[in-house]
Amino acid sequence: MRVAVDPAELPRHRGGRFLCPRCGEGVNFGRFAEVEGQRLCLTCASPELRYWELAGPQA
Ligand SMILES: [Zn+2]
Numbered sequence: 001m002r003v004a005v006d007p008a009e010l011p012r013h014r015g016g017r018f019l020c021p022r023c024g025e026g027v028n029f030g031r032f033a034e035v036e037g038q039r040l041c042l043t044c045a046s047p048e049l050r051y052w053e054l055a056g057p058q059a
Contacts, residue, residue: 016029017029018032018039020032020039020040020041020043020044021038021039021040022038022040022041022044023041023043023044025041025043027039027040027041032045033045033046
């Protein structure tokens, strides 16, 4: 029995970096927050920090 594994879930760089599944940015391990089962960078995980992005789409 085989289980499909998302490449993003593989521990390629333990203690290193991973890609935020939402914005694709590299995130230093330890500087993320788990939201709804996904590990997101702090920017994606914290709506407050995204206001700059939402408020200035044409910046
Ligand atoms: Zn992100």
